[in-house]
Amino acid sequence: MNKETIRFMLNGEQVEIYANPAKSLLHLLRDDLGLTGTKEGCGQGECGACTVLLDDVAVNSCLVPAGKISGHSVITIEALSKDGKPDFVQEAFVEKGAVQCGFCTPGMVMSAHALLRQNTDPSPEEVKTAISGNLCRCTGYKQIEEAILSAAEKLKS
Ligand code: FES
Ligand code: FES
Structure with missing residues (x-):
């Protein structure tokens, strides 16, 4: 299998990994880097479960080839909580009852960010x-929607 070294910023840290550049960023994160907070739903760009930030823009990581992220910054749901404490967006989701099965939640939270x-x-x-x-x-x-508006309010206080 064709592999190459991919260097990028992941959750604020420089990462270097030898992987197939054609695999998706989603699978690079989950399978090679062990970050399973990003979920796989459709695998085809239709559900948003796999949303991460690529240079601060929300993208479907299932559609981004791993080889394209060299030199870029990726932020995943794992970057948000500190010392086990949810961040302000995650907190707002809990407070507003915006989490049920939770499968969509990491993607929703990243789109909110x-x-x-x-x-x-x-x-x-x-x-x-x-x-x-x-x-x-x-x-x-x-x-x-209420949770995201509430998170925006928290930013003001
Ligand atoms: S897994 Fe559904 S959009 Fe990526
Ligand atoms: S799919 Fe959104 S909470 Fe279950």
């Missing part, structure tokens, strides 16, 4: 747009 990094005071419509690529089969989205 991508939004809040660019826009600290989003409107409900902007929140809806930010998570429009993330499917949830459980909550009906209302609690998720």
Whole structure:
């Protein structure tokens, strides 16, 4: 199998890994780097379960070839909690009852982060747009949208 050295920033640390550049970033994270917080749903760019930040932009990691991330920065759900304490977005999801089975949650939280990094005071419509690529089969989205708006409020305090 064709492999090459891939160097990139992962959750703030420089990482170097010898892997097949054609495999997806999702599988590089889960299988080669042991970061299983990023979930695989459809594997085809349709559900958003695999969302990570690539240079601070939300992307479906199942669609990104590992070979394309050299020299870039990737942030995954594992970067958020500190000392076992959830970050402000994760906390808002729990407070607003936005987590049921939880399968979509890492992707939703990462899409929320991508939004809040660019826009600290989003409107409900902007929140809806930010998570429009993330499917949830459980909550009906209302609690998720409320959680993201609540996280934005936390940023102000
Ligand atoms: S697993 Fe990537 S979009 Fe569904
Ligand atoms: S909480 Fe179950 S898919 Fe969203």
